[in-house]
Amino acid sequence: MAIENPASPQAPVETTVHPAPALRRERQLATYRRATKVLPGGTNSNFRAWGERTVYVDRGKGGRVWDLDGNEFIDLRMGYGPVILGHADPRVDDAVNERMRRGVSFSLTSEDEIRAMELVTELTFCEMARMTVSGTEATMHAIRVARGFTGRDKIVKFEGQYHGVHDYALISVLPNDVSALGDRENPVRLAWGRGIPRAIVDTVIPVPYNDLATLRHVFEREGEQIAAVLIEPVLGNAQGILPRPGFLAGVRAITREFGALLIFDEVKTGFRFARGGAAEYFEVTPDLATYAKAMGNGYPAAAFGGRRDVMSVLPEHVSHGGTYAGNRVAAAAAVATLTILKETDALETIWRTGEAIQRGLDEVLSRRGVPHVFTGHPAMFGVMFAETMPADYRGWAETDHELYDAVAASMIRRGAMPEPDSREPWFVCEAHAADDSVDRVVEIFGAALDEALGARARGS
Ligand SMILES: Cc1ncc(COP(=O)(O)O)c(C=O)c1O
Numbered sequence: 172m173a174i175e176n177p178a179s180p181q182a183p184v185e186t187t188v189h190p191a192p193a194l195r196r197e198r199q200l201a202t203y204r205r206a207t208k209v210l211p212g213g214t215n216s217n218f219r220a221w222g223e224r225t226v227y228v229d230r231g232k233g234g235r236v237w238d239l240d241g242n243e244f245i246d247l248r249m250g251y252g253p254v255i256l257g258h259a260d261p262r263v264d265d266a267v268n269e270r271m272r273r274g275v276s277f278s279l280t281s282e283d284e285i286r287a288m289e290l291v292t293e294l295t296f297c298e299m300a301r302m303t304v305s306g307t308e309a310t311m312h313a314i315r316v317a318r319g320f321t322g323r324d325k326i327v328k329f330e331g332q333y334h335g336v337h338d339y340a341l342i343s344v345l346p347n348d349v350s351a352l353g354d355r356e357n358p359v360r361l362a363w364g365r366g367i368p369r370a371i372v373d374t375v376i377p378v379p380y381n382d383l384a385t386l387r388h389v390f391e392r393e394g395e396q397i398a399a400v401l402i403e404p405v406l407g408n409a410q411g412i413l414p415r416p417g418f419l420a421g422v423r424a425i426t427r428e429f430g431a432l433l434i435f436d437e438v439k440t441g442f443r444f445a446r447g448g449a450a451e452y453f454e455v456t457p458d459l460a461t462y463a464k465a466m467g468n469g470y471p472a473a474a475f476g477g478r479r480d481v482m483s484v485l486p487e488h489v490s491h492g493g494t495y496a497g498n499r500v501a502a503a504a505a506v507a508t509l510t511i512l513k514e515t516d517a518l519e520t521i522w523r524t525g526e527a528i529q530r531g532l533d534e535v536l537s538r539r540g541v542p543h544v545f546t547g548h549p550a551m552f553g554v555m556f557a558e559t560m561p562a563d564y565r566g567w568a569e570t571d572h573e574l575y576d577a578v579a580a581s582m583i584r585r586g587a588m589p590e591p592d593s594r595e596p597w598f599v600c601e602a603h604a605a606d607d608s609v610d611r612v613v614e615i616f617g618a619a620l621d622e623a624l625g626a627r628a629r630g631s
Pocket residue numbers: 251304305306307308310333334335336403407436437438439463464
């Protein structure tokens with residue numbers, strides 16, 4: 172529900188708050204002009220192309236990041252999630268450095284790759300797993316394995332979920348205008364951008380998240396053609412909207428009933444929500460899962476894995492390969508990172524830190540009478556300005572995301588960097604516990620909120 176009057180009469184909005192000073196941007200603006208001559212949008216990813224506000228990074232250390240103009244930020248993006256321990260963590264970097272001096276790419280298998288996948292199987296439900304370089308490749312291969320195992324072609328996915336940039340799930344992802352998703356009982360298959368063949372779009376069935384009735388309806392209509400349900404256990408690209416009680420178990424039951432596989436996309440949640448990822452956290456076991464981000468502390472390590480009988484369609488019957496799959500750098504990073512996550516209390520530290528930030532934000536918001544809900548998990552959470560938690564991506568549009576965007580923009584000017592888009596959650600790393608990040612983030616959030624509320628009260 173949009174917030175008409177966000178400040179309660181008891182807690183009048185502070186209108187005297189000064190706007191945050193402008194950031195130094197000269198060098199980055201010059202870099203943007205240089206970059207746009209050779210890179211479309213001036214970056215290597217559409218998601219980082221923010222026009223003249225595009226950030227060009229110099230370095231990161233722990234939970235902080237510095238841009239090319241020397242502005243320092245508490246990093247709440249952490250590279251969209253992978254940097255779970257902190258930037259430039261010597262425990263991982265030294266291990267990678269030591270291993271890479273032996274050569275990085277052989278298209279032969281190293282012991283590091285085996286150890287990395289042993290760790291994946293020790294930590295998760297997976298009995299077998301294979302490495303890829305990105306989350307995109309992991310979900311692409313998991314889909315192919317599911318199709319190869321079941322002999323069926325169609326995939327069910329949920330609106331508002333992003334599974335990487337291959338064609339096979341780039342449907343009904345993140346439209347700004349949710350009416351483009353069509354009727355909720357019979358959603359439109361909305362391709363994200365041009366270039367996705369119609370024949371592929373026709374293999375994907377989008378369903379609203381948290382909607383078991385529509386899912387059942389889809390299976391009753393065409394269940395014998397559905398190879399798998401591909402689901403990120405939370406709506407990671409809508410601030411981590413949570414499954415309703417029984418939703419994931421319901422999806423599990425429906426897939427079993429109709430002989431389809433269940434794939435958890437744990438690219439964001441894996442090794443973060445729990446050592447065994449969201450499957451452990453929500454106590455629902457899929458048939459296949461994909462992992463990336465947190466498994467390599469920022470190095471390009473990823474994997475897909477699952478039940479032994481399902482994964483055993485490889486290598487005979489289903490294609491999977493990649494010159495860089497299991498490369499030394501990624502494998503060494505995965506071994507070092509997963510060993511730390513397994514053997515230390517890094518995750519507990521991250522969860523406590525996230526909870527402390529949430530407590531601080533809750534106090535700030537409650538004092539000002541702003542309705543809010545926390546989504547996701549303390550290690551990866553969103554704060555939505557709404558009375559109740561939305562159930563699905565369509566519900567995100569009903570929240571006061573304009574207020575959020577204004578707060579995020581002001582936070583960045585004040586030295587803490589969440590994603591400027593209200594759909595991306597905040598990511599907490601282990602290093603955020605090691606300095607004054609928690610207090611600073613809460614203080615910056617409070618000042619940014621006052622600025623945004625003040626501007627709204629003045630109608631500016
Ligand atoms: C849930 C999910 N799946 C897949 C991907 C794609 O991973 P990558 O960017 O490594 O290709 C992402 C990336 O953000 C993601 O959040």
